[in-house]
Amino acid sequence: MTVSVLGLGAMGTALAAAFVRAGQPTTGWNRSPEKTEAAAGLGVVRAETVADAVGDAELVVVCLLDHAAVREVLEPVAAQLTGRVLLNVTNGTAEQVREVAAWAAEHGASYVDGGIMAIPPSIGQAESVVLYSGSREAYDRWAGPLGAWGTGTFLGEDPGLAALHDLALLGAMYGMFAGAFHATAMVGTEGVAAGRFTTELLVPWLHSMVDVLPMLADAEVTAEQRLVEQVALANIIGTAAAQGVPGRLTAPLKSLVAGI
Numbered sequence: 001m002t003v004s005v006l007g008l009g010a011m012g013t014a015l016a017a018a019f020v021r022a023g024q025p026t027t028g029w030n031r032s033p034e035k036t037e038a039a040a041g042l043g044v045v046r047a048e049t050v051a052d053a054v055g056d057a058e059l060v061v062v063c064l065l066d067h068a069a070v071r072e073v074l075e076p077v078a079a080q081l082t083g084r085v086l087l088n089v090t091n092g093t094a095e096q097v098r099e100v101a102a103w104a105a106e107h108g109a110s111y112v113d114g115g116i117m118a119i120p121p122s123i124g125q126a127e128s129v130v131l132y133s134g135s136r137e138a139y140d141r142w143a144g145p146l147g148a149w150g151t152g153t154f155l156g157e158d159p160g161l162a163a164l165h166d167l168a169l170l171g172a173m174y175g176m177f178a179g180a181f182h183a184t185a186m187v188g189t190e191g192v193a194a195g196r197f198t199t200e201l202l203v204p205w206l207h208s209m210v211d212v213l214p215m216l217a218d219a220e221v222t223a224e225q226r227l228v229e230q231v232a233l234a235n236i237i238g239t240a241a242a243q244g245v246p247g248r249l250t251a252p253l254k255s256l257v258a259g260i
């Protein structure tokens with residue numbers, strides 16, 4: 001079974017190279033030719049055009065910046081996609097995904113969407129999770145070769161489900177990052193080095209708090225807990241303001257936590 005990867009940026013190259021390492025012949029195309037050259041050095045067969053890349057590939061993987069790029073790249077080769085499996089791992093909203101899935105169906109292609117919960121250097125490790133949704137039949141057919149990327153989880157036949165879960169998880173990650181940067185900024189006002197604070201205190205603290213999440217997921221928050229949280233959040237906001245750290249992140253948290 002032949003595969004193609006359209007888009008050989010950091011992630012597309014990692015995905016194509018993982019296929020090659022697993023013994024899967026893989027053709028790749030990228031808008032800027034130098035990235036195609038670099039991928040060729042990893043064993044990916046070079047395609048000069050999108051049409052050449054799609055060629056007779058049974059699985060066409062699309063890994064581009066956004067959905068505007070996906071439409072721009074795929075529309076000229078729409079007629080070639082009939083009978084193929086289109087696997088789109090480009091970040092997009094659930095609505096954008098449903099639109100491109102409907103477009104693929106109009107052109108006779110089976111559509112699977114992918115949400116990659118990993119970074120390029122981790123692709124190929126079992127801990128790298130890839131979320132899938134869309135055509136169950138197409139996913140089952142390709143689940144074996146896709147194991148070259150990591151652990152696949154199929155979420156359902158609504159094509160938007162992988163994007164919904166992907167964006168929810170990314171939202172949690174960005175919330176954590178924002179909180180971590182806020183913490184670093186707070187102690188930084190007293191000259192505390194960000195690196196040392198992060199490794200010695202912040203990371204162990206966040207690890208221990210992550211373990212509490214399953215308990216919080218279904219727990220009833222008592223009035224007493226809510227009061228304690230409101231006092232702590234007021235103190236965080238007050239201290240940050242006194243230290244000169246903007247309250248754009250923490251001020252909404254107080255009302256958000258109160259409303260849960």
Ligand SMILES: NC(=O)c1ccc[n+]([C@@H]2O[C@H](COP(=O)([O-])OP(=O)(O)OC[C@H]3O[C@@H](n4cnc5c(N)ncnc54)[C@H](OP(=O)(O)O)[C@@H]3O)[C@@H](O)[C@H]2O)c1
Nearest residue numbers: 007008009010011012031032064065069090091116118119
């Ligand atoms: N990197 C990560 O850690 C990571 C993790 C999970 C998911 N992802 C997802 O993977 C996708 C690609 O990310 P990346 O990290 O590979 O980004 P990247 O290195 O910046 O690559 C972006 C790719 O999109 C192409 N592109 C952008 N606009 C285009 C257009 N109008 N027409 C044709 N090609 C276009 C670029 O081509 P040129 O080389 O010609 O610019 C390049 O191949 C994104 O949706 C991202 O959310 C990335």
